[in-house]
Amino acid sequence: MSKVYNKIESVTGNVITVKAEGIRYNELAQINTRFGKSLAQVNKIDGDVVSLQVFAGGKGVSTGDEVRFLGHEMRVSFSDDLIGRIFNGSGEPRDKGPALSENMQPIGGPSVNPTKRILANRMMRTNIPMIDMFNTLVVSQKLPIFSISGEPYNQLLARIALQAEADVIVLGGMGLKYDDFLYFKEELSNGGALSKTVMFIHTASDPTVECMMIPDMALAVAEQFALQNKDVLVLLTDMTNFADAMKEIAITQEQVPSNRGYPGDLYSQLAARYEKAVDFNDSGSVTVLAVTTMPGDDVTHPVPDNTGYITEGQYYLKGGRIEPFGSLSRLKQNVNGKTRKDHRALMDSMIRMYSSYKETLEKKNMDFSMSRWDEKLLKYGKLFEDKLMDLSVNLTLEQALDLGWKILAECFEKDETGIKSDLTDEFWPK
C-alpha cells in the first residue's frame, strides 16, 4: 500500500518537497539516497506539495531519489527487550544488537488527563546530599539542570543514573560529544546500571532532525514503562541542542521567528516534552531531569527562560557543584516533612550558615579582620563544601543528615545554630 515517488521538487537544508497525493500530516517516508536509506517526516502539506524533514539531512539528496511513504507516524518499539540497549534518533540500534520492530508505539502522544494524575508526594532518592537533603527530587517532578558548557553536567547525570532509586532509567542524549557518549556507556556498564537503562543517543555529528526525535522517543518509552507500574527516571542532555534543532528547521521552512530566532511555539514544544512527567493515579511514574546549558550563563536566554516557566524548580550547576542558592525544588515541601523530623530544620540552618559563610568570605577577601565567629564560619564553609557539596559524595539521606549534625558540632555550639532545642538535644553528636 505504500506509495513511491521518484521526483523531489526542492531541497532546502534538511527539508525536501515532493508532489504527492493522499499523504497524511506527520506521516513517515523512507528516502533512498546514494548514501543509503533515511527516514523523513511530513511536516507541511500544501495541496499536492508535501514537505518532509529528512532525518539524515539534505546533503547528497538527489531530485531523482526515491521517496516511499510508509503510511504511519513515527513510532518506537516497546518491550522489555529495550533494556540495556542503545538507539539513535530514528530508533535504529547504535549498539551491535538486533533491530526491534514488535509492539510499535506512537511517539509524542496526547497529554495525560489531569484528573488521572496524583499529587507528587514520594521522594526519589539519589544519594547526592545536595539533592536529597537540600532540594529533594520528587517522583514525577520535572527539573532542569541549568549549567554552562564545560561544567560536569554529564558526570552528574551519570551519577544520578547510577544512584537514583528508579526502576528504569531512560537516557536521551542530544548533540552529545562522542566522548560523552562513550563516557555514559562506560560509566553505566561499570556501575552495573546498564541492566535497567535504555539509551537514545544523538551525537553532535548526527543529522539535526534526529536530534528533535530523541526526547519524544525517550519519553514515549518511559511512559510505556510507567503504565507497567514502574518508576521511570528520564535523563535528557542537552535540551538547548533540542531547541536549536527546532530553530534550524523552523528557519529553513521560513517560519516567522519570535525571540532570538527561536520559533514562536518554543514554549509549547518544550512544555509538551516536560509535561510528560507524571505520577499516574493507579500506575507508575515518569520523572524528568534535563540538562539545559545556558548560552553565556544567561538565565534570560529564551531556552532556560521558557524552561523555568515550565519546570518545577531547577538545579544550578556551577563551579562543579550544585549551588544551594540558585537551586530550588518546588515540590520538596511535599516530601521533606516526612523523611526525618530534623530534615527541614537542619536544612534551613545549614543553608543559613552557609550564606553567612559566603558573606564572611567576602569580608575576608576585602581584608577585614576576622572575629572568632568569622573563623567558625570559615571552618564550617570549608567542611560543608568538601563533605556535602562535592559531586562525588555518595551518602543516603540519613547518613547525610548525621554528617550535617557532625559538621555543625565540629564548628559551633548548640545554641549558635538557631535550631529548636528539642532537636539539638536529640541529634547533637555526644
Place this chain on the structure above:
Amino acid sequence: MTDTKGKVLSVNGNLVSVRFDGNVSMNELCYVIVDGTRLKSEVIRIRGDIAQIQVYEMTGGIKCGDEVEFDGDMLSAQLGPGLLGQIYDGLQNPLPALAEQAGWFLQRGVYAEGLDSEKKWEFTPTAKVGDTLRAGEYIGTVPEGPFTHKIFVPFYLLGNYKLKSIAEKGEYTVNETVAVITDERGREINISMSFKWPVKRAVDCYSERLAPVETMETKVRLIDSLFPVAKGGTYCIPGPFGAGKTVLQHTTSKYADVDIVIIAACGERAGEVVETLTEFPELTDPKTGRSLMERTIIICNTSSMPVASREASVYTSVTLAEYYRQMGLNVLLLADSTSRWAQALREMSGRLEEIPGEEAFPAYLESYIAAFYERAGYVRLPDGTTGSVTIGGTVSPAGGNFEEPVTQATLKVVGAFHGLSRERSDARKYPAIDPLISWSKYKCVIDPAKSSFFKSMIFHGSEIDSMMKVVGEEGTSLEDYIVYLKSEVLDSVYLQQNSFDLVESNCGTVRQRYVTDKLVYVLGSDYSLDNKDDARDFFNRVRQRFIDWNYTEFESDAFKNAECEIDALYNEGKGKTTREAELLLKGGE
C-alpha cells in the same frame, strides 16, 4: 450542523485550509473527519472559497481531501445549573467524564457535554403566565450548592416575550422544557434550564455598567492596604518565573471575598491544577462553611494540551463568570497565565503568515487583551440587583522584563498592577509584589492617607538604602538610618505575609485597619536613640514584637498581650509621636 461541506487543502501544524461550498461564517465551528474521528476546529480566516481553520486537537494523520463539516454555530459554552465544582478543559469538556471514556490520556476527538444531562434539579418557578420577559430576566430558580441559581430567558433572544406556560415546582433535567414563551408574532419558544452562548461574545444583558467602587478583600495586606482591587475591576500580576505568581493566585482563590471563583489554568503546569484539585475539596469556604470546591470552577488547559483550545479557554472562563454575574453574584476570574494565551495567538498568527508586530506577536494583540479585560465589570442587572466579574491575570514576561508587549498591553487596560520582582522573591519575601513599581486605581481598605504614608516610607527607605550601598553605613546620618530601619520594619511586618500560616494568611479588613493604626503610631514616632547600634537593636525588637503579634488570633488574649508588649517597648524607647502621625491618627477616627 449546516449543509456546507469542505475538503482539506493543506495542513501546517494546527492550521488547516479547507475549500468549501455554501456559506461559512467567521469563528464558526467545524469538524475535520480523520478516519471517522471528528476533530473540533474553528474558522479563523475566509478568503474566497477557502477557509482557514485552527484545529483544537493534534493534527497528525490529516490528509488532503479529508472531509470537513461545518456546524453553523460559534464555539459556545453550555450555561445552566451544575457548572460549579466542575473541572473543564478549554472547550468545556468535563475532564472526569473524558477520563471515563478515554482513560489516562486525552484522546483526540473525544468530547463530552458540559452539563450532566441526567441529573435532576429542583426547579421553583418565579415568573407568572402572562408576564412580559426579556433576555437576561429569570423565570425560576434552582438551588445549586450554597447559591440560588437563576433560570434565565436565554441571553441571545432579542425583543419582548410573553410567558405562555411554566412548569410546576419539581425536579427536571437541564434539557427538559420548563417554560414556553411567545415572541411578538406569537411564535412559541421552549425554554429549558440550560442554553448556549458563544464564548467570544460578551454577555450584555444588564441595565447599566457601574464604576467599580467596592474593594474586593483578598486578605493579603500588601494588596488590600496598598494596591487594592475592586469588585468588577481588573488587575495583573507580571513576574519572572519562580516569583510566586501562582502561589499568590492560589492564596487569592482561597481567601478572596467573592461568591464564586473561576480558575483558568491556561498553558501552565498540570501539577498545579492537581494541587488545587487535591486541596480544595478539603478546605471550607469561610463565608458559607461548605467545601471550597462548591464555589469554584476550574478551566484547565495545561501547557501540553493543544494550543488552539488554550486560546479558547480564557473565553470559556470569562463566559462562565459573566453567567454567574447575571445572578447578582460577585465572581472572580483568575487567569494564569495570559502570556500563554498571547503566545497561542502568536503561534496562529505565524501560521497565517500575518505581518508580525513586536517580538512576532500579532498587531491585534493589544485590542484582544483590552477586549478580554473589558469583560470584567460591576453591573446593575434587570431586576435592580448588582453583580460583578473581577479579572486577575498573571503575565509571564520573557526574561522577567516588563518592557515586553504582553505586559505593556495589559498595563494599559487594567486598574491595578502587582509587579513581582526577582529581588524580593530571591530574598524570600512573600508576596514578592514590589511596592516601588506597583500601583492601583482603586480604593484601599485603610485610610488612603495612611496608605500613602506607608508608601512614602517605603520609597524613602529604599532611597536611603541605595545611597547606603555607595557611602556605607558610616556615611549615613543617624536620622536617615532610622528612616531606613523603619521602612525595613514596615516591609517585614506588614508587606510580607506568611501564606502557610492560617491566621497570618487570612488578615481581614478590620485587623488591617487596627494594625495599620498601631504601625502609624509606632513608626510615626521619634525615639531617643543615641547611635546606630542602639537603633538597629531597638527596631529589631520592634519587628520581632509585631511578627509575634501577627501570628496571634485577632482580639484573642494572646493578641492583647502581644500588643501590650509592643506598647511596653514603645515606652522603653521613650517614643513621641510626630505631628504627621498624630494628624493621620486623628483623621482615622
